[in-house]
Amino acid sequence: MNERYDFKEIELKWQKYWEDNKSFKVYEDKSKDKYYVLEMFPYPSGKLHMGHVRNYSIGDVVARFKHMNGFNVLHPMGYDSFGLPAENAAIKNGVEPAKWTFSNIAEMTDQLKRLGLSYDWDREVETCTPEYYRWMQWIFIQFYKKGLAFKKENPVNWCPSCKTVLANEQVVGGCCERCGSVVGKKNLSQWYLKITDYAERLLDNLEKLEGWPQKVKTMQKNWIGKSVGAEVNFEIKGFDKPLQIFTTRPDTLYGVTYMVMSPEHPFIDELVSGTEYEPAVREYQDKVQKMTDIERTSTANEKTGVFIGRYAVNPLNGKEVPIYISDYVLMDYGTGAIMAVPAHDERDFDFAKKFDLEIIPVVQPDDPEIDINNLKSAFVAEGKMINSAMFTGMDNKQAIEKIIDYLEEKGIGKKAINYKLRDWLISRQRYWGTPIPMIYCEHCGWVPEKEENLPVLLPTDVEFTGKGESPIATSKTFVDTVCPVCGKPAKREVDTMDTFLDSSWYFLRYCDARNDKAAFDPEKARYWMNVDQYIGGVEHAILHLMYARFFQMVFYDLGLTDKEEPFENLLTQGMVIKDGKKMSKSIGNVVSPEEIIGRYGADTARLFILFAAPPDRELDWSDAGVEGSYRFLNRVYRLIFELAEKCKDAPKNYEISGKDDKSLAYEMNASVKKVTEDAGGRFMFNTAISSIMELVNEMYRYKEISNVNTGLLADAAEKLVLILSPFAPHICEEMWQHLGHEKSIYDEAWPSYDESKIVKDEVEIVVQINGKIKEKLNVQANLDKATFEKTVMEDDRVKALLDGVSVIKVIAVPDKLLNVVVK
């Protein structure tokens, strides 16, 4: 150990040591409790950004802490390495996607190693390798065999810039999640996964996920969007099929004054064909069809629509009401048609006002201020039923049940549940993804490739035109094949899978990453799963985290795992920002991890990022703050360097005597306790580090006193290095060695603390009069309530305070305060 803190030399030395000694390699060991800590694996875009550094620093502290606490820790890393940027690089620069990707992976792996992260690299997973996507294809076939993968033609979200379809989850505010282009609609035959079959389970299980942030659970809940209500059949006058509608408010059936069908509703052709209403209806349909989702929602409050010349009959009271089409009714939710109750639905109210339609109130507000016969807006709250025949007078909530019963009895409707969640569209017209292992045969239809023929390899003889169809279609070797069932010529599917499938099971592959006989050995998965702590950005709250839950449930149903949910605890880390703004190239406020590591070292970078804010909050990058962390490490380094010499012959056993000893022993034990709780339980790394700083400050004070207890000081030095090591591992390895240890600090046991040393003999307490602080005094600690009260009340200064006033009440909180209520 040099006198000067040479982080470059130290960090390289220990990174080499860990690598040479395979320090982080793990095996299934049933004699130990396992702990699986996982950080969301990155897309290999080329370089790490600060968000990655934050994510992985958090994970590394957890992993190292758990390891030192005796757990068998699985801490893997890999790359979500299929995806669009690789293909765009191919189109733009003519580089092969594979080449581009693997060179990025090499660079990022190098950067991750320079951060000193405790990964078991022998388990590295790269989703773009045949070794991985072979099993991705196998999994797809299992889904297919279970009836969970199917192909259908449907209007789909189409990104004109990425030239591919998008899942609903990938359309953000009508725009492509990736490139921001306005998403259009296109009719295409595509593969889907039947995630809707799991809607109820995905929803129900959310409640069991106690280790998840409420925010994420709420977002998923809203996304699944369960609505309970009824389906009701309305007769259409002069038409042989009933108009089926879904409503969550069957209690308002008597208030129906018109009906609205989606412009895309399949009945419309038949209903208007040849009538005088046809031209207007057609024109409206055309207009709506040409609109993007953005245009359709941008005019959200301005209702449009057309009367189609037909009437529906209310099955409860026989009232005939006109039928309209309007774009506010969506074809892909419910039945694509609604009953309109303007008195009790805001959208219907707006529409009725615009088209001057009748408004019939059926729920009476409790609030007498509201004039129900002259509503200014729809009344949507609860109340008593009116104008509703035999249901009049009931509470409207109660009427919902009664009316559903009545509908079922009469055979005109039934209870029904709807979800906003749609099936997951997984086809992508892209090259750089897992080929969908399906084959189309003229005779047998769609059939899966034989499992023994997997993987269906990505062809390399393709052209990247960037023109709509999958580039794989240009391969001369890929498309033509034979049918696995009948042996006749057949054609392969040329689309690839959404990369979100790859990341929906990688955590299981880590359990058994080199298996070439199966996706993973269920025995090994049983040992390692669940992921005890998952860490990543909140931007994955819906997409990735719901898809992964879905996959895990299917695996559970297939008997491949015995856990229905994959992630026990979830930590969503906050963004790294600078000057109050997101780091971005266009603003020019990007701080590169490489530069920081080059200037201060990985330990400083990690320490700062963990110290500057709690992990789930935004982190404001501060160059001065980094300096501070660097200074702190230097301060520790100098201290240990000095103490190693000073305490060379320090006794192992020592006595604590005197005020100074007590004070250091207190700080030492309190710090160990604080770090144990904050780093291991609460994940408040900022306060953990601050308590280590307090210990260092105390040690600096202590070492200057006249009668230093070297035994105690040596103990403090060792504990200090141990508890700092998960945060700043390289420097701590170096100091640990310098303190005379041969073993890597990573393999040392986490220090324990002595609770009895954290108790003070005397505490400063506060005396309040009517809640205002008047006096502070030192009293003996740990007194029982009565003695405490007596001791304080008998103090001269307290007596003086109470002179001449009458005491009404005394509240005593031992070791804290005494509040006297006086008149």
Place this chain on the structure above:
RNA sequence: GCGCGAUUGGCGGAAUUGGCAGACGCACCAGACUUAGGAUCUGGCGGGCGACCGUAGGGGUUCAAGUCCCUUAUCGCGCACCA
């Protein structure tokens, strides 16, 4: 529009169960050491001369409120015609 979260010194943030607001760090100020200091060490650092006042504003519960309740404002995030 609906839902969720946040708001504490000049700044990042602490206060875990309602019990001394401002731990720890940054910045700043003063001093020491020094040829020098952008190194290091020591001390100070919410406001006010003070009694006191201070956790976005207003109200409430309580002996006691940053913490619980109501309300307003600002910012951020999510959803957004889902019947």
